[in-house]
Amino acid sequence: xxxxxxxxxxxxxxxxxxxxxxxxxxxxxxxxxxxxxxxxxxxxxxxxxxxxxxxxxxxxxxxxxxxxxxxxxxxxxxxxxxxxxxxxxxxxxxxxxxxxxxxxxxxxxxxxxxxxxxxxxxxxxxxxxxxxxxxxxxxxxxxxxxxxxxxxxxxxxxxxxxxxxxxxxxxxxxxxxxxxxxxxxxxxxxxxxxxxxxxxxxxxxxxxxxxxxxxxxxxxxxxxxxxxxxxxxxxxxxxxxxxxxxxxxxxxxxxxxxxxxxxxxxxxxxxxxxxxxxxxxxxxxxxxxxxxxxxxxxxxxxxxxxxxxxxxxxxxxxxxxxxxxxxxxxxxxxxxxxxxxxxxxxxxxxxxxxxxxxxxxxxxxxxxxxxxxxxxxxxxxxxxxxxxxxxxxxxxxxxxxxxxxxxxxxxxxxxxxxxxxxxxxxxxxxxxxxxxxxxxxxxxxxxxxxxxxxxxxxxxxxxxxxxxxxxxxxxxxxxxxxxxxxxxxxxxxxxxxxxxxxxxxxx
Amino acid sequence: xxxxxxxxxxxxxxxxxxxxxxxxxxxxxxxxxxxxxxxxxxxxxxxxxxxxxxxxxxxxxxxxxxxxxxxxxxxxxxxxxxxxxxxxxxxxxxxxxxxxx
Numbered sequence: 001x002x003x004x005x006x007x008x009x010x011x012x013x014x015x016x017x018x019x020x021x022x023x024x025x026x027x028x029x030x031x032x033x034x035x036x037x038x039x040x041x042x043x044x045x046x047x048x049x050x051x052x053x054x055x056x057x058x059x060x061x062x063x064x065x066x067x068x069x070x071x072x073x074x075x076x077x078x079x080x081x082x083x084x085x086x087x088x089x090x091x092x093x094x095x096x097x098x099x100x101x102x103x104x105x106x107x108x109x110x111x112x113x114x115x116x117x118x119x120x121x122x123x124x125x126x127x128x129x130x131x132x133x134x135x136x137x138x139x140x141x142x143x144x145x146x147x148x149x150x151x152x153x154x155x156x157x158x159x160x161x162x163x164x165x166x167x168x169x170x171x172x173x174x175x176x177x178x179x180x181x182x183x184x185x186x187x188x189x190x191x192x193x194x195x196x197x198x199x200x201x202x203x204x205x206x207x208x209x210x211x212x213x214x215x216x217x218x219x220x221x222x223x224x225x226x227x228x229x230x231x232x233x234x235x236x237x238x239x240x241x242x243x244x245x246x247x248x249x250x251x252x253x254x255x256x257x258x259x260x261x262x263x264x265x266x267x268x269x270x271x272x273x274x275x276x277x278x279x280x281x282x283x284x285x286x287x288x289x290x291x292x293x294x295x296x297x298x299x300x301x302x303x304x305x306x307x308x309x310x311x312x313x314x315x316x317x318x319x320x321x322x323x324x325x326x327x328x329x330x331x332x333x334x335x336x337x338x339x340x341x342x343x344x345x346x347x348x349x350x351x352x353x354x355x356x357x358x359x360x361x362x363x364x365x366x367x368x369x370x371x372x373x374x375x376x377x378x379x380x381x382x383x384x385x386x387x388x389x390x391x392x393x394x395x396x397x398x399x400x401x402x403x404x405x406x407x408x409x410x411x412x413x414x415x416x417x418x419x420x421x422x423x424x425x426x427x428x429x430x431x432x433x434x435x436x437x438x439x440x441x442x443x444x445x446x447x448x449x450x451x452x453x454x455x456x457x458x459x460x461x462x463x464x465x466x467x468x469x470x471x472x473x474x475x476x477x478x479x480x481x482x483x484x485x486x487x488x489x490x491x492x493x494x495x496x497x498x499x500x501x502x503x504x505x506x507x
Numbered sequence: 508x509x510x511x512x513x514x515x516x517x518x519x520x521x522x523x524x525x526x527x528x529x530x531x532x533x534x535x536x537x538x539x540x541x542x543x544x545x546x547x548x549x550x551x552x553x554x555x556x557x558x559x560x561x562x563x564x565x566x567x568x569x570x571x572x573x574x575x576x577x578x579x580x581x582x583x584x585x586x587x588x589x590x591x592x593x594x595x596x597x598x599x600x601x602x603x604x605x606x607x608x
Contacts, residue, residue: 136569143576150583157590164603167591170584171538175529178545181573182522185552192560194569 005061006071006080008054009088010131013095013124016047017117024113037112041103044116048096048123055088068501070133078131082497083505086338087130087255087262089494090345094254095123097473101353102247104467105360115155115245122148122251126259135184135194135267139177142263146173146227149256152248153240159369165239172226172236180223180267186216187270199270200505213271220267221281227260230319231288234312238296241308242371246356249304253311254349258341261318269505278506279326282319283428289316290435297442302371303355306442307348310398313439314344320432321413325499326506328420335499336412339491343405343484347397350477354391357470358384365464377446379455386471388450390478397481399443400436405481408488410436514555521548535588535598539581546577 003011024040058080062069068081099119106112125145132138150173154166188194190212191202203213222233229237237257241249268278293312300306321337324330358380359372381388397404410432417429484491525545532538550570557566588598595603 136572140572140576143580147579147583150580150587154587154590158594160594160603160605163587163591163594164605167535167584167587167603170580170587171529171542174542174580174584175545178525178542178549181546181549182552185549185556188553188562188566188569189556189559192562192565194565 005054017121021117079133082501084130086498098247162243165243176226183216183219224264238308242304250349250352254345283323286316286319332416334502338495338498340409343409351394378453390474395443399440405484
């Protein structure tokens, strides 16, 4: 039987999801294979590693052809362009490392099999989301991804905080996706098609009702904007990201909100002729996100909550990069935004996983469920040197300290803004640079705590060791953050096609 | 008023009721009901949009898919509401908010 590579790329995670669940039921509930939880973990890891194979194959084909490719699963046509590859690469990188990390972190938790099943489903759905070439198809992937993430946020259902966060997330996302759908209905009413290329063609050539198209664009902004956590629509994010299991916090912050952004950009790009308006809007939301995220992060005492607010400000930099690209018409800003998407995935994923490792050692092993506050980190470098090192690298990179990856990607966005020669864009860049400095005010004290304070009593009491399967993903990501920082051109293979694809859909 | 106008007005009314309901509702189960109202207005909007554009097939097939997808969301939301009722002993939203900042 000859299965096309593309079907494998989306299919392996989606098909393995129920398989993993069934094996989990056999090992944990039905008592057929008692105490064999490792089978589930290994299967999940194998599934996500196997997905790399079609990804690499398709990438080589993409390189050889040099333009976007179309595929079909039955009658559904999907496309693969630079943006699809960027999202797929991010999802697979973080997905693989998060599953490896979760092996010990989630071991023995009630419903472990559901965790892996939903996580694998989410990975497959996000890869599919990046490939949609039809507005409604895009929405279906988006909604399915959202449903799997609702369940993961509320995974610790015996804890009131998780339930509350999950409920907030469900209600806000559901309203958002209903509004996005209304936007799609408006586009359908005017053009009579849902295929993005055809819509682009019709909007560009035919004399359609401008007000209707603008209303559709506004609905896309608000609807998908809930998932992207653009500032007035962000209220679910800090709760959901801080209450989810750490592997999921990393996925949510590193790829799920970015997948929402991809959905928003794809939907907005169909309404050609308004690119300039979308550009200014993105810049305004970006500036708002940065300032608000930073100011709120400064006030937080819980570490995961602080990281969640820092995600808001980093989404701000990405929106600004996109805005610069749309306003100036130069691909440099889009490429910078694509680069920052990737580095943010690495840095924020690493930060959440490292914090998760500390929580695991200090609390979970003792059966305690409480949030990690800043002073729990005091002096952990003596007990957990590698975790402290990787968390420090992540925090400093998030703060934009050269020569780490976070600095390089921000720098690329800033340079794009200055090269455009537009005074307003330069003003936005200066504002972003100031915000980058403000953000160090909450990242740097944590590094100071880990290395220079007297060891906290919680660290002395909870002397559980952190296994290598948890430390390996941390060290790999820390290494990647340093190496990408030193040689940023290493990522050009991924960011250049993504930037070019973004510019080509927003012609 | 033609049938078409009636449909447009119904979409707008359902949407208005849904959004207003979200603002004033404090019971989790009722919020799920209000969400359903909101999505039903969108379903109707798709049927109308398909009709207006001369491709009724697209609108109707999309509407059917939305009903399925939306039911899944409603099931998840209700399952969470059940858990909330078990852990908090109430479905009243102001009484279950503890996460701040």
